[in-house]
Amino acid sequence: MGFDGFFFGRLDYQDRARRMRSKEQELLWRASDSLTPPMADLFTGILPNGYNPPDGFCWDQSCDDPPIRDDPDLEDYNVDDVVQRFVNIAIAQSTVYKTNHIIMTMGSDFQYENANLWYKNLDKLSLRQRPAGQRLHRANLTWPLKTDDFLPYADNAHDFWTGTLPFRPALKRYERLSNSNLQTCNQLEVLGGSASRKGPFGVGDSHTMKNAMAVAQHHDAVSGTEKQHVANDYARRLANGWLHCQVVVSNSLAALSGSSAERLYCDNLNISVCPLTESSKKFSVTVYNPLARSVASAVRLPVNGSVYIVLDAGGKSVDCQVRTKLFLYTFVNTVILETSTAFIFWKKVILHLICVFQFLQVTFDPDTGLLSSLSNLETKQSIKLTQNFYWYNASDGNNAHSNQSSGAYIFRPNTSTPFVISKTAKIESFQTSVVQEVRQWFSPWVSQVVRLYADSRAVELEWTVGPLPIADSLGKEVITRMDTSIQTAEYFYTDSNGREVLQRKKNFRPTWKLRQSEPVAGNYYPINSRAFIKDDVDQLTVVTDRSQGGGSLRNGSLEIMLHRRLLYDDTRGVAEPLNETSDIFPEGLVVRGRFLLTLDRPSSAADTHRPLAEEVNPINERTTCLFSGLQAALPPAVHLLTLSQWDEDSVLLRLEHQFQTWESKVHSQPVTIQLQKLFSTVEVVGVSELNLSANQWKEEMKRLQWTPQSGTTIGRTHTRAHTHTQWPSFINLAQQRV
DSSP: OOOSEEEEOOOOHHHHHHHHHHTOSEEEEEOOSSSOTTTTEEEEEEOEEEESOOTTOOOSTTOOOOOOOOOTTSTTOOHHHHHHHHHHHHHHHHTTSSSSOOOOOOOOTTOOTTHHHHHHHHHHHHTTOOOOOSOTGGGOOEEOEEOSOOOSOBSSTTOBGGGGSSSSHHHHHHHHHHHHHHHHHHHHHHHHGGGGTEETTEEOOSHHHHHHHHHHTSTTTTTOOSOHHHHHHHHHHHHHHHHHHHHHHHHHHHHHHSOOOOOOOOTBGGGTBOHHHHHOSSOOEEEEOOSSSOOOEEEEEEOSOSOOOOBOTTSOBOOEEEETTTEEEEEESSSEEOOOOOOOOEEOOOSSEEEEOSSEEEEEOTTTOSEEEEEETTTTEEEEEEEEEEEEEBOBSOSSSOOOBOOSSOOOBSSSSOEESOSOOEEEEEEOSSEEEEEEEEETTEEEEEEEETTOSSEEEEEEEOOOOOTTSOOEEEEEEEEESOOOTTEEEEESTTSSEEEEETTOOTTSOOOOSOTTGGGOEEESSEEEEEOSSOEEEEEESSOEEEEOOSTTEEEEEEEEEOSSOOSSSOOSOOOOOOSSOTTOOOEEEEEEEEEEOTTTHHHHHHHHHHHTSOEEEOOOOOOOSBSSOOOTTEEEEEEEEEETTEEEEEEEEOSOTTTOTTTTSOOOOOGGGTBSSOOOOOEEEBOTTSSSBGGGOOOOOOEEOTTOOBSOOOOOSOOOOOOOSEEEEEEEOO
């Protein structure tokens, strides 16, 4: 993005203490192992006081520190005292930094509501400051190099901020779906031209959704660390953005298809509700594929009939099944279907239950009803796999070690051993040529559907959790845990914001010696899109449909937190317990989500899970035309990250090479894209390259160059099977359209 520096305040208290002693609070952060240095090197500074002002220098209306009184005739004249105290603080601060150039933050949360108080005093103080010294870059020094990240974060021995990772799971999913809607809206706005913004369905825009999504990226928004009524407002803004984008989508489809037939949107498929499909005997459906490559995907729609005929856009019959008069399952290879004879096939569970298709086999234990094994028939590998649901009893802050309770920020179970919800599951099975399905019931508030689709290389686990019972006055933090025969040696892997993968290890930090005080919370990490465990032979990857948190607390195990309901506030600013209810769910929030599980050889696992993570958020619209915005599909390694309107005559394009250098023998190689032969409705007459954030021409971007200390590359470790030329992860182009 062209940044020269990054400054932040929150890192683990143990890491902070070490860096203060060694004067390593400024460093060079190498954020990618796939980009040729120094492309991803970012100078990083740790702020001296979080993001708060020095003691005695808070001049907000919420503070009690005295203002600067600079009239010498006043009895309470205090300029000399203020200046001396400020100088003393600056000198003390400089002892834990490498140079005499330091930074001070003046302000904090919920401040500057009366900005005049701040600026009036800052103006007085600035006239009397002593010179700060040379800038850090001009000091011409070398800086420690860091290649891992700063997670997990704790501000004290029992205060790990890993509670935010799974907090408000419904909002996190809604934000992820909203992004899928936004990208669809952006694409069809470009492909449909000006008629998409003003057409037979009215005036629409993508800006409303863009603005709502931008606000939802705030660190107290998608993280969930806001009051309940504020979370409701974020969701309301996103819902309003959907409405504006649906006009754009309808107008664009009308322009591309030549049909102005009414289009309805099923926004509640997560709760199996679509009034059109449930009430109509005949209807047409468009399945829009926002990816720049062909996708084979199953489509599920709630219906009331028992027999349906499904035809594709060419009139060819498409295989489909009806599940107990509830769901219509059909399988599409590209993007369009209309409405083969469907039938119900119901099978009682007898002895071992095995779901098997072309690529995968899933086995269930006949005594417990739990998963017992997973096999990849293509690679001839098999692992033991048991999956179940558990809950941690949230700390109420009343114990001998600490008075810290679990809350919006803090995850702190009062025991390291979770309680199993049920050792067995009641199960029913449903097997057809389209899908094989096993439904599991663990308790009145936990159930799951295990699905294996034809031609799929992944097993789908659709879990439903809630409302979490609290009549026993115990806060609950619910997880699912997968125990396998994979020999992980306490290592596991999580993605970094959906992109590169970082290696994790239980009770270990790559750059400092950890004194572990919270064996569960201190081993939880963000899982934005995937996590996996592996040994030399097998790799089990879990692709998630929202940002979550999890860890590997035992050999061969991976646990992910799904839902939380707490009875106490953790005193970090939200000022209310995490107890989500609504008019629809007065007894507590019910959350539904899904995982996609793959089993592969470690050397080729990314070839499966990288494309799979793109497919986890489909978006469906309804019409009968067949249209492609591409002349040819992009290669599997390339992701169409952005296609959006830039101005009246140009569009913004971002292409992402999504494989790390070491991940795939095939797809980690550099890729060449012929832009002029990419789109079907966009004629490329010129290209200008921008930085990633699209606010600066690439040729004008001049970043400061920093020198790392020799021999200090620490943090990330991977075994690379091969080396090759590295590439920029993102290509950003503004393209002219005729």
